[in-house]
Amino acid sequence: MKNTALNNIHIELGAKMVPFAGYNMPVQYEGIKIEHQTVRDAVGVFDVSHMGEFLISGEGALELIQYISSNDASTLTIGRAQYSCMPNGKGGIVDDLIIYKIKDTEYLLVVNASNIDKDWNWISSHNTFGATMKNLSEKYSLLAIQGPKAVEAMQSLTSIDLSDIKYYHFEVADFAGIGHVIISATGYTGSGGFEIYCKNGEAEQVWQKVFEAGAEFGIKPIGLAARDTLRLEMGFCLYGNDISDTTSPLEAGLGWITKLKKEPDFIDKDFLTKQKEAGVTRKLVAFEMIDRGIPRHDYQINDANGNNIGIVTSGTMGPSVNKSIGLGYVSIEFIKPDTEIYIEVRNKGVKAKVVKLPFFQK
Numbered sequence: 001m002k003n004t005a006l007n008n009i010h011i012e013l014g015a016k017m018v019p020f021a022g023y024n025m026p027v028q029y030e031g032i033k034i035e036h037q038t039v040r041d042a043v044g045v046f047d048v049s050h051m052g053e054f055l056i057s058g059e060g061a062l063e064l065i066q067y068i069s070s071n072d073a074s075t076l077t078i079g080r081a082q083y084s085c086m087p088n089g090k091g092g093i094v095d096d097l098i099i100y101k102i103k104d105t106e107y108l109l110v111v112n113a114s115n116i117d118k119d120w121n122w123i124s125s126h127n128t129f130g131a132t133m134k135n136l137s138e139k140y141s142l143l144a145i146q147g148p149k150a151v152e153a154m155q156s157l158t159s160i161d162l163s164d165i166k167y168y169h170f171e172v173a174d175f176a177g178i179g180h181v182i183i184s185a186t187g188y189t190g191s192g193g194f195e196i197y198c199k200n201g202e203a204e205q206v207w208q209k210v211f212e213a214g215a216e217f218g219i220k221p222i223g224l225a226a227r228d229t230l231r232l233e234m235g236f237c238l239y240g241n242d243i244s245d246t247t248s249p250l251e252a253g254l255g256w257i258t259k260l261k262k263e264p265d266f267i268d269k270d271f272l273t274k275q276k277e278a279g280v281t282r283k284l285v286a287f288e289m290i291d292r293g294i295p296r297h298d299y300q301i302n303d304a305n306g307n308n309i310g311i312v313t314s315g316t317m318g319p320s321v322n323k324s325i326g327l328g329y330v331s332i333e334f335i336k337p338d339t340e341i342y343i344e345v346r347n348k349g350v351k352a353k354v355v356k357l358p359f360f361q362k
Contacts, residue, residue: 001019001022001023001024002022002023002024002050002138003023003024004023004024004025004047004049004050004141004203005049005141005200005201005203005204006047006049006141006203006204006207007024007186008326009143009204009207010026010047010221013026013029013221014029015027015028015029015221015223015349016028016029016223017283018030020113020224021050021112021113021114021116022050022114023049023050023113025047025050025223025224026047026221026223026224026315027223027224027225028223028224028225028226029061029170029220029221029222029223031341032223032225032226032229032319033319034220035220035222035223035225035226036226036230036319036320037319037320038147038183038218038220038222039146039147039189039191039222039226039230040041040147040148040191040230040320040360041147041148042147042149042217042218042219042220043145043146043147043148043149043153043193043214043217043218043219044145044146044147044219044220044222045143045144045145045146045207045211045214045219045220045221045222046143046144046221046222046223046227047142047143047207047221048142048143048144048195048226048227049140049142049143049200049203049295050111050113050135051110051111051112051113051137051142051205052111052112052113052115052116052120052135052141053108053109053110053111053135053137053140053142053197054108054109054111054119054120054123054133054134054135054136054137055102055104055106055107055108055109055132055133055134056106056108056109056123056131056132056133057105057106057107057131057132057134058105058130058131058132059105059130059131059162060127060129060130060131060349061105061106061107061129061131061132062074062105062107063129063131064123064126064127064129065099065107065109065307066262066264066266067126067129067245067264067266067267068086068122068126068266068267069084069085069086069097069099070084070085070086070087070211070249070254070257070258070259070268070272071083071084071085071099071257071259072259072262073099073101073107073235074262076099076101076107077101077275077323078101078102078103078104079101079169079170079171080100080101080168080169080170081098081099081100081101081168081169081186081257082098082099082168083096083098083168083257084097084098084099084257085097085098085254085257085258086119086122086123086267087249087266087267087268087271087272088122088268088294089267089268090227090244090245090268091248091268091271091272091275092244092245092246092247092248093243093244093245093248093249094115094118094119094122094238094245095111095112095115095118095119096112096239096243096254097109097110097111097119098110098186100170100182100184100220101171102293104109106180108197109123110142114239114240114241115167115239116135116137120133120135121218124191124283128269133313137288138200139199139200140197140199140200141197141198141199141200141202141203141206142195142196142197142208143195143196143198143203143206143207144187144188144189144193144194144195144196144227145193145195145196145210145214146187146188146189146192146193146194146222146230147189147191147192147193148166148184148190148192148242149214149217149218150162150193150194151192151193152194152217153213153214153216153217153219154194154210154213154214156213157175157176157177157210157213158173158175158176158183159173159174160173160174160183162183162194164187165183165184165185165194166185167186168185168186169183169184169185169187170183170184170255171183174338175196175206176200176206176209176210176213177205177209178198178202178205178206179228181196181197181198181202181206182195182196182197182198183196184196184197185298186326188227188230188231188236189227189230189231189234190230190231190233190234190236190358190360190362191230191362196210202315215257218335227254228314228316229316229317229318229319232314232315232316232318232325232326232327232359233318233319233320233321233325233358233359233360234357234358234359234360235252235286235327235354235357235358235359237252237284237327238313238314241297241313241314241327241335242284242313242314242327244246247284247320247329248271248272248275248280250272250275250276250280251280251282251283251284251329252283252284253283254345255276256347258272260272260273260276268353279332280332281331281332282310282329282330282331282332283329283330283335284327284328284329284331285326285327285328285330285333285334285335285354286325286326286327286354286355286356286357286359287325287326287328287343287348287352287353287354288321288323288324288325288326288352288353288355288359289323289324289325289326289343289351289352290340290351290352291350291351291352291355292324292350293324293343293345293350294315294316294317294324294345295312295316295324295325295326295328295343295345295352296312296315297312297314297315298311298312299311299312299342299343299344299345300312300344301329301330301341301343301344302341302342302343302344303334303341303342303348304340304342306342306349308331309323309330309331309334309341310328310329310334310341311328311329311331312326312327312328312343313326313327313328313329314326314327314328315327315328315343318359318360320360321360323359325359326343326352330354334354335354336354337352337353337354337355337356338353338354338355339353340352340353341353341354
C-alpha cells in the first residue's frame with residue numbers, strides 16, 4: 001500500500017483508513033453525514049492525492065489528446081479545463097478524465113487513481129504523434145477544498161481573486177505560501193470550491209495553512225465516503241460503477257462530451273456515430289426509492305412483473321435529500337421520468353421511480 005504525503009496527518013486526526021486504488025486513504029473522520037453536510041453548508045477538505053496526473057507536451061500533444069479523448073480539446077484556451085472520456089476501441093470507456101490546458105503545447109490529464117497504469121499504457125500505445133509524456137502521479141498531491149464558503153475561507157491564502165475563477169477554469173498562482181500551484185475551480189461534490197495541485201513536499205504546508213485560514217468558517221477534513229454520497233446526489237459518474245470498459249458514453253448519458261463531428265477522427269468515432277444513429281438499447285438513469293430500501297451496486301432492476309430490465313450501478317441514502325437514491329442501466333423503454341421500476345433488495349422487489357438529475361438542488 002502506498003501512502004499520500006498527508007498520511008500521518010490523517011492518522012493523527014483519527015481518520016478511519018482503508019485501502020483504495022493501492023493507497024491507504026481516509027474513508028471518514030467524524031462520520032459520513034456530518035462530513036457530507038459540512039461540504040453542503042460550509043467548507044471541507046479532501047485528500048485526493050491518489051489521483052493520477054500526466055503531463056502531455058510538445059507539438060503533437062493536442063493531436064494525441066484529440067485522438068484518445070471524446071471531447072474536443074481544440075476548444076480549450078490556457079487556463080481552462082474540460083471533462084472528457086477515453087473510448088476503448090470496443091464501444092466502452094477506458095476512463096473519464098479532466099484535461100487542463102497549461103500552455104500552448106502543454107496539457108495536464110487528471111485520471112482516476114485505480115486506472116493510472118492502464119491509462120498510461122493506453123495513451124502511450126497511441127502516441128504516434130511525437131508528444132512528450134510524463135507521469136507525475138507519485139510526485140504531486142491534490143487537495144479538494146469544497147463547499148459554498150470555500151472562496152471566502154481561502155481568499156487570504158492567495159494574491160489572486162478566487163471569485164474570478166469560473167467553473168472549469170484555473171490559475172497557476174501563489175497559494176498558502178507556495179509560489180506556483182494550480183488552483184482549479186473544479187470538484188466532485190456540486191457545492192463549489194477548488195482543487196489544489198501541489199508537489200508532495202508542499203502538501204503538509206498547504207494543508208496546515210488551509211485549516212488555519214478556514215477555522216472561522218467551520219472547515220473540516222472529509223473522507224472518501226462522503227465524497228461518494230456528495231457526487232451521487234449530483235449524479236456524477238464513478239468509474240468502475242456507472243461507467244466502465246463495457247459502457248458506452250452514449251449509454252451513460254455522456255453524449256455532451258462526445259463530439260462526433262470533431263476532426264480528425266478519434267477512437268471509436270465510427271462506432272459511436274453508428275450507435276447514435278441506431279439508438280442505444282439501454283441507458284443510465286437516476287431513480288429514487290418509493291418504498292423502504294437502500295439500493296446497492298449490482299442489485300437487479302426489474303419491471304412490475306419481475307422481469308430483469310437492468311442493474312444498479314450506484315446507490316445510497318442521500319444525506320442532503322434524505323432519500324434512498326441510485327443510478328442504474330435500464331432498457332430504453334424504462335428511461336422516462338416517473339416510470340416505476342423495482343429494485344431487487346434481498347429477493348424482494350422494492351418500488352422506485354425514475355427521476356431527473358441532479359437529486360440535490362442547490
